[in-house]
Amino acid sequence: MIKSFISLVKASALAGVGLMLVTAHVAAESQQVIKQPVKRIITLSPHSAEMLFAIGQGDKIVGTTRFTDYPEAAKSIPVVGGYNGLNIEQIIQLEPDVIISWGSGNSVRELNQLSSLGLTLVDSDTKTLAGIADTIIMLGELTGAQEKAKQVANDYLKQLQLAQVKYSDAPKVTVFYQLWPNPLRTVAKGSWVQQYIEVCGGENPFYDNPAQYPVISTESVLSVAPQAIVMTDEVGQKQTINWQQWRGIPAVANEAIFTLNADWLHRATPRSILGVNALCDALDQVRQQKLKPTSS
Numbered sequence: 265m266i267k268s269f270i271s272l273v274k275a276s277a278l279a280g281v282g283l284m285l286v287t288a289h290v291a292a293e294s295q296q297v298i299k300q301p302v303k304r305i306i307t308l309s310p311h312s313a314e315m316l317f318a319i320g321q322g323d324k325i326v327g328t329t330r331f332t333d334y335p336e337a338a339k340s341i342p343v344v345g346g347y348n349g350l351n352i353e354q355i356i357q358l359e360p361d362v363i364i365s366w367g368s369g370n371s372v373r374e375l376n377q378l379s380s381l382g383l384t385l386v387d388s389d390t391k392t393l394a395g396i397a398d399t400i401i402m403l404g405e406l407t408g409a410q411e412k413a414k415q416v417a418n419d420y421l422k423q424l425q426l427a428q429v430k431y432s433d434a435p436k437v438t439v440f441y442q443l444w445p446n447p448l449r450t451v452a453k454g455s456w457v458q459q460y461i462e463v464c465g466g467e468n469p470f471y472d473n474p475a476q477y478p479v480i481s482t483e484s485v486l487s488v489a490p491q492a493i494v495m496t497d498e499v500g501q502k503q504t505i506n507w508q509q510w511r512g513i514p515a516v517a518n519e520a521i522f523t524l525n526a527d528w529l530h531r532a533t534p535r536s537i538l539g540v541n542a543l544c545d546a547l548d549q550v551r552q553q554k555l556k557p558t559s560s
Contacts, residue, residue, distance in 0.1 A: 298384055301408030302361035306344060309366035312388040313338050314533040315400055316364075318416050321407040327358045334527065334535075350374050356381065362406065364388050390532040393459050393540070397421045400534070416534060423537045427463055427544055434465035435554070437547045440490035440515070441468065446504045447479045457529055464544040466492075490515050492550045494543065496526035518553050522546040 306327040307313040313332045316322050322337060330346030332338050344354050349371065355363070355378065365375055367389035379385055386406065390399045397417035404413020441457055443449045451457040452473035461468050469488035470478060482505065493507055493515040507516050515521055524546070528539030 298362060298386070298406070300406060302406055304359060304361045305407075306355060306358060306360040306363045307332065308345075308350070308364060308370050309388065310334070310338075311390070311531045311533045312364040312366065312399075312403070313341070314531065314535070315388075315396075315403055316407070318534050319400060319404050319407070319409045319413045321403070321409050324407060326360060327355060334533075350378075352377060352381075355383070360384075362386055364403070393424055393463070393532075393536060394421065396532050396534065396536055399532070420534045420537055424463070424540065427537075427540050431463060431465040431544055434547075435551055436465055436467040437492055437550045438469055438488065438490045438514075439466040439492040439494055439547065440470075440485050440488065442493060442495040442505070443477060444498070445495075448482060448485075448505065449477055449479050452476055452478055456532070460529060460540055460543050463540055464547050466543070466547055486510055486513065489513055491518070491554075492520045492522065492547060494522050494524060494546060496524050496529055498526040498530075518550070520546075520550045520553070 303324055304326050305316065305321075305324045307316065307325055308329055310329065310332040313322070313325055313328045314334050316325060317335050317338060322335070325338075325341050327344040328338065328341045329350075330343055332341065332343075342354075342358070344351050344358070347369075352374070360383065362384045363378060363386070365378075365385045365387050367375075367387050369389075375385060386402075388399050388403075390396050397420055400413050400417040400420070401410075404410045404417075439461060441451050441461065443451055443457070450470050450473075451461075451468065452475060453471050455476040458468060458471070460466075469490065470480065470484075473480075489512075491514045493513075507513065507521055510516055524542045525539065527533075528535050528542060
């Protein structure tokens, strides 16, 4: 279990902490003023590192976590840990001015430990697609790159709003989102991916499931007869479900099975708009099929 799939499922299990500009992740009562702009940054998630590069501040990152791989320059940054834990000693040795934490993806125990050592933590736990712009602005203020951050944030929001308007009245398409094949896992209300589905005019038959990322049966997918099946190129997942064997599913009969970029859909970064566009384009293909005249 790896990369952004882990981050999504883990985020649903951990209590998130709202976006804030403070030095302590939990002990907010001991806040202190951050000296800005900061020069040495450790990022504890791939998305925060990507955002810093997007506003031209990637050269300030002195440490990051496993799977931080975009842009290419991010791959050369020293790794201080990952989903299995952080190297606290290495983090201390790197002497960061600030650590960009991730409330839904990092261990609360380790974040508390870093805070107790007097290290400065700023949370980057973005909860909504629109909130990506807020996090970009925050990082711009932190690094002294306010103008560039505003430019990137405004461009992102403009594109997101265009998609929202374009598909606000689009015919609904029933879409099954395959987050992981074994066990078969999908998304429901409150999940990150559900936001993409809603922007694009998709209808998720598993929306009301009490879990944000529920494990379901193949039979349940067959019973809802989705018009589209969407999966991703998530690294490490082995394709164990051959949907083609069920020709009665509209998605199979109409060749509406799509494999999209996992990072675009699972990471909260400016590239999320690419995920929105890719999913919307896929569902548009289904709509066009439905509108085609049938041959007599």
